[in-house]
Amino acid sequence: MKVLLLSINIEKEPYPVYPLGMAMIASALTAAGHEVKQFDYLSMGRLDCKLISAVQVFQPDVVGLSLRNIDNVDSFSGMKHWSLGHARDVVHLLRSHTDAPIIVGGPGYSLMPEAILDYLGADYGIAGEGERAVVELLDRIREMRSGPRIMREQHALITDEICPPMFDKNIIFFYNQESGLVGLQTKRGCPHHCAYCCYPFLEGHVVRTCDPEMVVDDMARLHHDHGIDHIYFTDSVFNDCHGKYLELVLVLVRKNLPVRWSAFFRPTLMSKEEIDLLERSGLQGLEVGSDAGAEATLSGLNKGFSCLDIIDFNEAFITRGKSVAHYFIIGGPGEDEATITETLNNLDRLKRCVAFIYSGIRILPGTTLHARSIDEGVITSSESLLQPVYYHSPLIDREFMHNKVSTALRGRRDRFFPPGEAMERMNVMRRFGYKGLVWDRLISTEIKRQQK
Ligand code: B12
Numbered sequence: 001m002k003v004l005l006l007s008i009n010i011e012k013e014p015y016p017v018y019p020l021g022m023a024m025i026a027s028a029l030t031a032a033g034h035e036v037k038q039f040d041y042l043s044m045g046r047l048d049c050k051l052i053s054a055v056q057v058f059q060p061d062v063v064g065l066s067l068r069n070i071d072n073v074d075s076f077s078g079m080k081h082w083s084l085g086h087a088r089d090v091v092h093l094l095r096s097h098t099d100a101p102i103i104v105g106g107p108g109y110s111l112m113p114e115a116i117l118d119y120l121g122a123d124y125g126i127a128g129e130g131e132r133a134v135v136e137l138l139d140r141i142r143e144m145r146s147g148p149r150i151m152r153e154q155h156a157l158i159t160d161e162i163c164p165p166m167f168d169k170n171i172i173f174f175y176n177q178e179s180g181l182v183g184l185q186t187k188r189g190c191p192h193h194c195a196y197c198c199y200p201f202l203e204g205h206v207v208r209t210c211d212p213e214m215v216v217d218d219m220a221r222l223h224h225d226h227g228i229d230h231i232y233f234t235d236s237v238f239n240d241c242h243g244k245y246l247e248l249v250l251v252l253v254r255k256n257l258p259v260r261w262s263a264f265f266r267p268t269l270m271s272k273e274e275i276d277l278l279e280r281s282g283l284q285g286l287e288v289g290s291d292a293g294a295e296a297t298l299s300g301l302n303k304g305f306s307c308l309d310i311i312d313f314n315e316a317f318i319t320r321g322k323s324v325a326h327y328f329i330i331g332g333p334g335e336d337e338a339t340i341t342e343t344l345n346n347l348d349r350l351k352r353c354v355a356f357i358y359s360g361i362r363i364l365p366g367t368t369l370h371a372r373s374i375d376e377g378v379i380t381s382s383e384s385l386l387q388p389v390y391y392h393s394p395l396i397d398r399e400f401m402h403n404k405v406s407t408a409l410r411g412r413r414d415r416f417f418p419p420g421e422a423m424e425r426m427n428v429m430r431r432f433g434y435k436g437l438v439w440d441r442l443i444s445t446e447i448k449r450q451q452k
């Protein structure tokens with residue numbers, strides 16, 4: 001069958017992100033014998049006329065829509081970045097130019113599959129990992145068999161079933177120009193139980209690692225064929241607790257590619273030897289899901305590590321000259337005046353790094369935070385979460401908390417509250433030609449300011 005895959009993500013913060021999910025689906029469909037065309041709305045200038053023309057020329061039998069984000073999880077700017085309205089317009093547009101059934105997938109979609117499918121008015125949905133399910137669904141459509149509108153894998157894919165992503169030359173050129181980064185996945189699954197997080201139901205709880213040789217071959221291919229020199233590993237947590245990530249790191253050290261990499265880390269203890277290996281393998285930046293800055297709020301989020309772990313982790317990497325960014329959320333479960341004071345003290349103890357500080361936590365169905373929000377009367381059990389709704393601790397006044405944090409961080413160029421300020425600065429820097437993470441450049445600005 002002829003399948004038009006369409007990534008409708010238009011988010012450019014913190015930088016434009018290559019549509020990796022679409023590339024994985026393109027690969028699985030091609031391997032199953034389908035003819036696939038990938039269309040990336042952002043790199044096509046967000047132009048409806050280009051989409052219409054792609055539909056008219058390609059005449060697809062099926063359209064697959066990849067929905068990465070629904071918002072930006074930032075309570076200060078969430079509605080401005082809400083993308084479901086745009087996605088619905090695109091579905092309407094497609095309907096007026098093709099009779100092909102429309103299938104939706106992607107991490108944003110998978111958060112609320114029923115509600116989003118209804119809202120968009122598409123035909124089918126695939127929640128969670130999509131490679132096997134999309135092939136099965138296309139067989140069903142071709143054979144005109146009936147079945148459920150929404151499919152979800154009953155058995156997580158083994159990593160041998162995951163084909164290398166099919167990168168599109170034109171799309172990759174755009175992202176290399178715009179951000180200088182391309183994502184690659186080295187494993188799926190997250191075994192942790194953070195109170196607010198949806199990762200386990202996007203990728204499952206069981207960690208499944210890809211063959212490290214294949215991942216490094218993909219990196220080499222990206223470098224050789226497309227000139228990519230910075231990879232972002234998109235794993236929920238790169239440093240898995242069983243240390244599987246070290247197998248990949250060893251291959252990276254052995255192959256010694258001229259490619260740097262960055263990833264999400266959990267701030268847990270690593271040995272000096274492990275850090276040496278990471279350094280030698282080309283590690284550039286670490287984004288750390290620290291999330292809370294006080295013992296009580298860390299435990300309210302069920303993080304499983306302490307403030308000291310965060311500080312030690314930071315120290316271990318900044319002393320090697322690595323760039324570290326921490327993500328914090330204030331106003332989570334258990335937040336009160338005392339925990340805010342503790343958080344500000346701990347933020348001060350984190351040297352030579354940036355911190356993005358969000359206020360309130362985006363409530364997502366199926367999380368323990370969702371249940372808690374209902375219990376505490378923050379939302380009702382039937383409340384729609386399609387538009388962003390945030391949990392704020394009832395133990396502290398929001399405005400008081402915001403003022404206290406803003407006042408304490410005033411003048412700092414490495415602490416971003418609200419995080420939108422950093423996004424604006426990074427946008428400007430990118431316009432001046434900066435590439436890669438960009439937040440890493442903000443660290444030196446603050447160090448220079450302190451030296452003055
Ligand atoms: C890595 C990551 C990042 C990195 C990306 C780095 C890079 N260069 O690629 C960074 C840190 C930059 C980032 C930024 C953001 N992110 Co992010 N990110 C992730 C993460 C952990 C992995 C995404 C990924 O690439 N996975 C690997 C690919 C292969 O998987 P996939 O896209 O899910 O695709 C699979 C399926 O979804 C499905 N599928 C995908 N498309 C399609 C299409 C069809 C037709 C079908 C059938 C199936 C299908 O099949 C694929 C293969 O199995 C997810 C959480 C998660 N665990 O999924 C959050 C996540 C996607 N991000 C999220 C958000 C909000 C953001 C930001 C808006 C945050 C911010 N405030 O800045 C920005 C937006 C960036 C942008 N420009 O779009 C949310 C989205 C949900 C929401 N609330 O909207 C998620 C789910 C995390 C969360 N907080 O809940 N992110």
